[in-house]
Amino acid sequence: MTFSGFPDEALVFYEGLEADNSKTYWTQHRASYDDHVRAPLQALADELSPEFGTPKLFRPYRDVRFSTDKTPYKTHQGAVFHPDGAGLGSVYVQVSADGLRVAGGCWRLQPDQVERYRRAVGDDVQGARLADVVRRLRDAGYEVEGDQLIRTPRGWPADHPRVELLRHKSLHGSQQWTPADWLHTRAALERVRDAWRAFSPLNRWLDENVGATSTPADRRR
Template identity: 60%
Template sequence: MTTTTRFEGFPDEALSFYDGLEADNSKAYFTDHRAVYDRAVRGPMLALVGALEEEFGTAKLFRPNRDVRFSPDKSPYKNHQGAVIGMGDGDGSLYVAISADGLAAGGGFYQMSKDQLVRYRAAVLDDAAGDRLVAVVDALRAEDFTLVGETLSRAPRGVDPAHPRIELLRHKGIAGMREFGSPAWLSTPKALDRVRTAWRALAPLNAWLAAEVGAAEAVEGDPRAGRRPVSPRGAGV
């Protein structure tokens, strides 16, 4: 996803667009403000991931439309614009999003297939691999990342609830997420450096996941690998 447009930051209009969408999540609002979305949201996001492509790879932008087929929430549009690198290749993912709350960057496995989860738990239970993950997570938290991903409400079956790594063992998906909010630099090229630094900080987590978990096994009847990693704010590229 290359672009010749230089990234200059996300203008205030991007946040205002999503403020309005949260108040009126309708096709009429989106249609009336489509030019703002293209100019202040989609355009800068394309420029951002284009500037990062040489180092991190090609990103895919998530669609603005929500998949409402199986959701009780029928609002037609997502309240953020996300982009992701690494969809189901086993090497982990990198994620960036803009919303009314500002900028966020993250990465990891937001969702794991059954076979990935088996390997993940086995690795966390192993003292050497498990301790390496603890060190990775501690380093991310020291850089203001939050650990995200679906978790069980209790210990997995057969696991001692008092296990020293029980927090990690309860995860069904694991990723680091850093919420930057909307500081003054958001509307400047400095936002590119913040995302780049965040993605570099996530390299040890994605390396651990690639080594210990890997890609999902193929699903019978589906030529693709199992479930793709999804964004923490809604799936569907």
């Protein structure tokens, strides 16, 4: 299947799911989800995977085991791509009633990764390189954010020139587009690809300076 855009029926499906997040609605409209949401996203993933790595399409079901919100279904469909051979850094795409969202970077760092991240931010060369990457993304209109400490991390001066970056415990860029005619065409693929290419310097910095965690899987937070 060649990607030709996300049809309007995909947005209508999620508008309905937001209004009625129930098994009854899901069962009655499952074919619409399969045909107008899942299939186009899979087609987009197939076309972009040679450049951006192995895709993973997320399940549409929420994990409600530890949540007070027991609604069973996600009101968006997302996919994440991990570059083959890279230790850290990924790109993400999501479709919902709100339109299309893209992102890139890291969403959670383990303690050993946070330590390496801050050490690299504090380095004159690598820290300045990351600051330039972040500045370029923001100048291009992307949001750059992530979990942050309120205070300066222990051992670092409060007046450090890159103190904002030092406070981060994760770092990612993103862009949200509201529904428009281009979403229903191949222009959607071009926008996703252009954004992910813009995130490539951030992912490359993270991979080179932070890398994969050494924390065993059963001890990760």
